[in-house]
Amino acid sequence: MGLSTLVKCILAPVLASATILQNGQVRDTVFANTSIASVNSNWTSYPPNTTEISYKGRWDTQHISWWSAPGLKLGFTGDKLAISFGQHTSQGVLVTYRFAGQDWMFSNVTANSTHQFVDASTLGFDLTLQTQRPQTFELRVTNYAYGVQIAGVHVAEHARLVQIPNFGAKIEVIGDSLSAGQYATYEGISSYAWGLGAGLGNVEFDITAYPGICLVDQNCWGNAHGQVYQWLRTSDTSSRSVDIYGDSPPLWDFAAHQQSDIVVINLGTNDNNTHNNVTNEKYLNTYIDFVAEVHGKYPHAQIILIALWNGFDQVGNTYQQGGAFVDEIKQVYAHYKHEGFVHYFNTTGILQHNDIGPQYHPTDVGHVKLASHLMQYIKLKFGWVFGATGPEVQADTLYWNDEANY
Incomplete structure (x- = not known):
């Protein structure tokens, strides 16, 4: 079966230790224990609303993070930095x-x-x-279903935070599980959406983006609303959001x-699933x-x-890429073509069947391929240049063979 009949979202994840597999082999993962008891007079503390903190992605007025791969960036002086997390941080x-x-x-x-x-x-x-490269700190939440609440940022006693100006251009990806990185190694930060934004640099x-969500405004895999409604909201459709709001x-x-x-829009895989019963006409309209809504909010955006690549089916003695709402997406493009701000990106041939993992979502390699083509x-x-010139984009992707004779 293709992706359209199998993809679904896990809306109420249970936190547990996870195993990362690489071609069936278990990857060793050792995460740093960064917890400290508290901060004292040897620190200088800043509240979460200080202007030196640049929040990335969507955060609410309580400094709670939402959607996929939200984070923050700041500059600082001194020789230490810590962050306190509030009560609405996922366990x-x-x-x-x-x-x-x-x-x-x-x-x-x-x-x-x-x-x-x-x-x-x-x-x-x-x-x-410090004169070679600003002394910066960045943090991102890896999982779409969890989040953090920033309660304060702390630096050394006589140090200070430094505001890092935003880049002049911005890109946004609106999507579902495919864009949120579900089942990728580190989820949001292993997704093609991350690779695209961080790769441009x-x-x-x-x-x-959030798993299982449809474009149309209806319940899909437990998501109460579709992106036509939820994109206009600060928070996503998670149980966290329901608990708070x-x-x-x-x-x-x-x-x-x-x-x-x-703005990159990748929506329709869940609408196309027969479980959700979205008609072609409703999807198109x-x-x-x-x-039009996106253009209204971002009138100068492309x-x-x-x-939709929609997985692969075995046909005869080979594999064939599936499709979903092929004509409808082309019709949306045709509807706006004369206005010049809508463009059609054909994914045919970018991914192959082994770029889709056992859970019917792209592997890390599949995400990298899609990001690179985008x-x-x-x-x-559009004449944009590649600005990532050294620092790591995709975490934990240093794999190589150092055996000359085998």
Whole structure:
């Protein structure tokens, strides 16, 4: 069966230790224990609303993170940095973080705790190198279904936070599990959406994606609403959101945040599932309306519609890529073609059947391939340049063979 008949979302995940497999082999994962008892007078503390903290993705007024791969970035002086997490932090949520241009590290954090992520022994830390590269700190939540609440940021006693200006351009990916990175190694930060934004390197990016969600506004795999409704809200459709906001999630204040210059929409795989019973006509009309809504919020943005690859079926003695709403997505493109801000990205041939994992979602390699093609498309189509020039983009992807004779 193809992806359209099998993909679904796990809406109420139970936190447990996970095993990461590489071609069937267990990967050793050792995450740093960053927890500390508390901060004292040897620290300088900042509240979560300090202007030196640049929040990435969607966060609410209580500084609670939502959607896929939200995070923060800041600059700092001194030789240590810690973050306190509030009561609305998911228990044991895995976060990834890095100092300056070093590789991403991982740690599990939890509610009402403080974690020290940088000290003088941190790899790459050298106060004499601050003129080479700003002394920055970044943190991202890896999982779409969990989140953190920032309660405070702490640096050394006589140190301070430094605001890092946002990049001048921004890209946003609106999608479902395929964009949220479900079943990828580190989920959100292993997704093609992450690879696209972080791979471009010199842009801000948001991943407004959640597993199982449809485009149309109806219940799909337990998601109470589709993206035509939820994208306008701060929070996603998770049980966390329901626990905090009930059935009235707050509207996202688009005017208060940096506008997106490019919006990538990858929606319809869940609508196409017979379980959700969305007609072709309803999907088409909703998609046309949704593009208009996105254009209304970002009137200067270029909008890219991704053709759905929808898995692979074995046909005879080979494999064949499936499709979903092929004609409808082309019709949406045709509807806006004369206005010049809508573009069609054909995914045919980018992924092969072994780029889809056992859970019917792209493997890490599949995500990298899709991200790479999208990067090149954006470069050729809009003249954007690749700005990632050294620091790691995709975490834990250093695999190689050093055996010359085998």
